[in-house]
Amino acid sequence: MDDDSVFYKKLPKVELHAHLNGSVSAQTMEKLIQRKPHLNIERNMTAIGKGQRRTLDECFEVFKLIHKLVDTEEDIHTVATDVIKEFAVDNVKYLELRSTPREEKGTGLTKKSYVEAVIKAIQQCKYDGVDIDVRFLVAIDRRNGTEVAMETVKLAEEFMLSSGGLVLGIDLSGDPKMLTTADWEHPTTQELQFWRCSDPVVSLSQFGSSSSLRYVGHGRCLLPALERARNCGLKLSLHMSEVSSQLEESELLLNLPPDRIGHGTFLHPEMGGSQPLVDQVVKHNIPLEICLTSNVKGKTVPSYSQHHFRYWYQLGHPCVICTDDKGVFCTDLSQEYQLAASTFSLSPDAVWELSERAVDCIFAGEAVKQQLKQKWTEIKPGLLK
Ligand SMILES: CC(C)=CCNc1ncnc2c1ncn2[C@@H]1O[C@H](COP(=O)(O)O)[C@@H](O)[C@H]1O
Numbered sequence: 001m002d003d004d005s006v007f008y009k010k011l012p013k014v015e016l017h018a019h020l021n022g023s024v025s026a027q028t029m030e031k032l033i034q035r036k037p038h039l040n041i042e043r044n045m046t047a048i049g050k051g052q053r054r055t056l057d058e059c060f061e062v063f064k065l066i067h068k069l070v071d072t073e074e075d076i077h078t079v080a081t082d083v084i085k086e087f088a089v090d091n092v093k094y095l096e097l098r099s100t101p102r103e104e105k106g107t108g109l110t111k112k113s114y115v116e117a118v119i120k121a122i123q124q125c126k127y128d129g130v131d132i133d134v135r136f137l138v139a140i141d142r143r144n145g146t147e148v149a150m151e152t153v154k155l156a157e158e159f160m161l162s163s164g165g166l167v168l169g170i171d172l173s174g175d176p177k178m179l180t181t182a183d184w185e186h187p188t189t190q191e192l193q194f195w196r197c198s199d200p201v202v203s204l205s206q207f208g209s210s211s212s213l214r215y216v217g218h219g220r221c222l223l224p225a226l227e228r229a230r231n232c233g234l235k236l237s238l239h240m241s242e243v244s245s246q247l248e249e250s251e252l253l254l255n256l257p258p259d260r261i262g263h264g265t266f267l268h269p270e271m272g273g274s275q276p277l278v279d280q281v282v283k284h285n286i287p288l289e290i291c292l293t294s295n296v297k298g299k300t301v302p303s304y305s306q307h308h309f310r311y312w313y314q315l316g317h318p319c320v321i322c323t324d325d326k327g328v329f330c331t332d333l334s335q336e337y338q339l340a341a342s343t344f345s346l347s348p349d350a351v352w353e354l355s356e357r358a359v360d361c362i363f364a365g366e367a368v369k370q371q372l373k374q375k376w377t378e379i380k381p382g383l384l385k
């Protein structure tokens with residue numbers, strides 16, 4: 001490792017946007033593959049290597065494979081434990097992990113036992129003295145529609161009250177792409193005329209749009225669940241404007257408003273967004289979770305240097321460098337900081353400030369923020385001469 005990499009590795013860091021199943025490392029993947037050889041899944045099918053780029057569609061296919069490999073309580077416990085330890089080795093001092101509770105009839109996994117398995121892994125790591133404070137955000141997959149979103153919020157609410165502060169909020173994620181009419185060959189009259197929010201598939205024409213695109217998992221259908229979450233004290237981190245064409249949804253979601261935004265790639269006017277959207281984000285001071293490699297490899301951003309981090313950072317807006325899916329995108333948080341620094345010419349002082357300011361954006365309370373700030377203060381003299 002060169003001197004430069006050592007600096008980023010030693011830098012104390014906060015990770016706020018990490019999907020559990022997207023964060024599974026090559027080593028852990030090997031273990032899972034050995035547990036389930038009959039699936040015939042190979043390691044290179046679950047990761048996007050250096051220099052490779054895939055469409056969003058192809059990236060979301062990868063998650064389907066990973067989910068086949070991670071389908072028991074034991075698997076969830078294994079991946080959560082390994083992911084937490086890996087972040088700790090990378091000097092991440094505070095981690096908010098997020099994951100979508102899944103039910104697997106074949107293995108007896110329930111959404112509740114899924115969340116319990118993650119929480120047990122967090123508690124075990126703490127007991128074992130792993131030097132990292134880990135919290136959990138329960139994820140809503142937008143594709144599953146209104147009812148599942150509401151169930152997920154209720155589950156999160158239960159665990160918020162029973163987990164001793166480990167469950168702090170909700171993540172809204174899942175494939176944000178629209179389907180075109182080409183995917184929709186035989187709409188029924190009923191489909192054309194009505195949409196119910198219990199149906200995850202919604203015709204945009206119902207929103208007064210002349211477009212005949214269908215939108216799967218529109219945020220409008222998820223608003224009641226998100227409002228309930230907010231009202232019961234769960235924090236909200238929402239994937240927003242990850243692809244273009246989500247302007248109407250972003251407007252709606254920003255009115256909640258969320259506590260943090262995942263990506264926000266297409267919010268600003270230079271990317272087809274709008275000034276009122278930017279003004280709203282700035283007015284509410286909503287931090288952006290920035291995932292450089294994920295956006296470049298998933299082709300929603302053409303190159304590192306054209307990443308929207310530049311726009312928001314220059315505005316002085318709170319931006320937190322994150323990994324998104326460190327396993328799938330073959331990265332780690334140190335590498336993401338290093339990429340941000342080299343792409344946007346950030347000095348070591350600026351990098352330090354970036355990591356320190358991330359502490360202000362965590363969902364845990366004031367006492368935890370103070371503890372983390374103290375840690376940063378102790379480490380600083382040894383790192384920045
Ligand atoms: C495909 C791509 C470019 C990924 C990055 N952008 C993403 N956008 C939206 N949802 C995501 C993304 N990455 C992971 N997820 C969500 O996280 C899930 C995997 O982690 P988990 O099973 O919730 O533990 C995926 O099924 C998906 O619902």
Ligand SMILES: [Zn+2]
Pocket residue numbers: 017019173239262324
């Ligand atoms: Zn994400």
